[in-house]
Amino acid sequence: MRDIQIGGLVSFTTIDYPGKLAAVLFLVGCPLRCAYCSNPHLLNVGDGEYDPDKVFEWLKSRVGKLEAVVFSGGEALMQGDALIDYMRRVRELGFAIGLHTNGFYPDTLARVADIVDWIGLDYKATRAKYPELVGQNIAYDHMMRSLDVWLATGKEFEVRITCDPRFVSKMDLMEIANDLHARGVKKFAVQKYVPHFEDYEHGTTSEQRNQFFADENLRATINALFDSVIWRE
Numbered sequence: 001m002r003d004i005q006i007g008g009l010v011s012f013t014t015i016d017y018p019g020k021l022a023a024v025l026f027l028v029g030c031p032l033r034c035a036y037c038s039n040p041h042l043l044n045v046g047d048g049e050y051d052p053d054k055v056f057e058w059l060k061s062r063v064g065k066l067e068a069v070v071f072s073g074g075e076a077l078m079q080g081d082a083l084i085d086y087m088r089r090v091r092e093l094g095f096a097i098g099l100h101t102n103g104f105y106p107d108t109l110a111r112v113a114d115i116v117d118w119i120g121l122d123y124k125a126t127r128a129k130y131p132e133l134v135g136q137n138i139a140y141d142h143m144m145r146s147l148d149v150w151l152a153t154g155k156e157f158e159v160r161i162t163c164d165p166r167f168v169s170k171m172d173l174m175e176i177a178n179d180l181h182a183r184g185v186k187k188f189a190v191q192k193y194v195p196h197f198e199d200y201e202h203g204t205t206s207e208q209r210n211q212f213f214a215d216e217n218l219r220a221t222i223n224a225l226f227d228s229v230i231w232r233e
């Protein structure tokens with residue numbers, strides 16, 4: 001079995017796992033090609049820059065100092081058995097395990113359900129706009145299956161959306177919030193789109209990016225649908 005491939009690491013964060021001090025490992029490889037991706041260097045499956053054994057030794061030195069390890073990407077679940085084996089070893093050190101996922105691998109998500117304590121699941125757009133945003137026709141259906149898989153576990157999670165005005169309108173956001181509410185989702189995060197690279201052909205204005213956050217009626221209506229809504233501006 002090929003080793004897990006780690007392309008990046010954040011040694012300390014308070015915002016990537018709710019309520020816990022965490023480290024984040026960024027795994028290489030992603031099946032999607034989102035128009036706003038801020039980690040294009042992680043998209044192709046290649047060799048990670050970090051030696052997984054050295055990272056594991058470092059994690060051992062963090063026992064008692066950190067509470068959780070979050071696997072992010074890219075799409076961490078793309079690494080299948082290597083990821084599962086590594087997650088299990090990290091969990092045995094006593095860390096809570098978090099996962100940031102685009103939901104493309106519902107079957108692998110089901111396989112890690114016993115070792116992952118919390119996930120942040122991306123719901124990127126309405127079904128109609130998903131292919132244009134992520135470059136994949138089946139991504140929406142896979143993400144929905146992942147949502148069902150995780151709902152069935154009864155474990156904690158958050159569904160998050162990045163409001164890129166090129167692909168999400170206020171009406172879309174309302175439709176998605178209603179859909180999640182109907183499915184029993186309790187925690188929703190609405191994230192502001194921050195361009196990491198200039199897109200001269202399809203640029204956005206700050207007013208377009210702020211529209212979701214400036215609309216008090218929209219915010220109040222969405223807030224009423226969930227136990228918790230985080231507006232990440």
Ligand code: SF4
Pocket residue numbers: 030031032033034036037038039043073074075102
């Ligand atoms: S799912 Fe995440 S890592 Fe993959 S292309 Fe989209 S934004 Fe980038």
